Amino acid sequence: MTVPPVPVDLKNPVIAGLLAFLCPGAGHLYQKRFFKAFVFAACVWGSWWTGMAMSDWKALQAPAKGHMQTAVVLKFAGQGGVGLPSVWALYQARRYYDKENTALDTIPGPQEFAFTGQVDLRELAGNRSGPVTGTLSLIPSENDYGPAIAGQFIGTLDAQPVTLKLKPNVRLEQPVQSERQQPVACSLEDEQGEYRGELRGTIPRSVFNWFACPLSPDEEVEWHRDRGKYQELAMVFVWVAGLMNLLAVWDAFEGPAYGINDDEPVPTPAG
Amino acid sequence: MMYTLNLLPLAAVVSLVWTATRYESTPTIMRKSVRLFVQILFFMALILLGLFLLSRGL
Secondary structure, eight states, X not given: OOOOOOOSOOSSHHHHHHHHHHSTTHHHHHTTOHHHHHHHIIIXXXXXXXXXXXXXXXXXXXXXXXXXXXXXXXXXXXXXXXXXXXXXXXXXXXXXXXXXXXXXXXXXXXXEEEEEEEEEXXXXXXXXXXXXEEEXXXXXXXXXXXXXXXXXXXXXXXXXXXXXXXXXXXXXOOSSOSSSEEEEEEEEEOTTSOXXXXXXXXXEOOHHHHXXXXXXXXXXXXXXXXXXXXXXXXXXXXXXXXXXXXXXXXXXXXXXXSBSSTTSOOOOOOX | OTTGGGXXXXXXXXXXXXXXXXXXXXXXXXXXXXHHHXXXXXXXXXXXXXXXXXXXXX
């Protein structure tokens, strides 16, 4: 089949195709095809962001080595056309399934987090419990079993200021997970080191640790229940975005399929 | 009904991107994509009508 040369300056088609794959619109911008750059950027990113927002930012999930379930692979095949987020999702899946992505027993240095949760205090004056908000300051420490995390909480309980000392048994749940809040639990002690109660709650998880993370089966069920039919619609938007960008990549690489306009004949197989 | 209305932007972006990968001239892209958009809506409406007729009395 012979295709007539397309009178469009494609510059370096490989670079243009790669740019178009990584960032929809960028390849055509590089080729100075401004209208198409705008169309592809607006349509592909528009669909992609709409789907992601509709899915509570959980639609993008990639498979990883050893976790190649057919459904996940097929879903990702549709989404994979939007390059940068997809590459990130592949990297995120590797991090998520890494054997070191477990509950943390220690931290590299002092850290502070905004904290919301629940406290149960055992005190001589009587037990107290209720919601707390404040700042959790964590420091590396040691307990009988080795490296641990200790620290203190400064915040409010029932609108009253409260300072709580954490025993060196703070448990931070796995850092890489799709939930935007990271669960924390620990015991409390008084100045003499006597048991004082329990503190449970969450700290914000960095966007780099939750965005495009695979979901566990329980999280998947919860996600479907939470979003209902909009979960499916969100997936369609993200798939359509990915598939549309494949067309855009091809256009950046080889130019328009039929030519400049409809006056030109459609390429036909040579006789 | 609001759920179904998502068809409109989806059909619009698909028409625009498909046509933009076929042609280079902006007026041609716009004209052809409007036509494709109308065609998609027409055939979807036809399918909806068929399903409606098939499900009548159920």
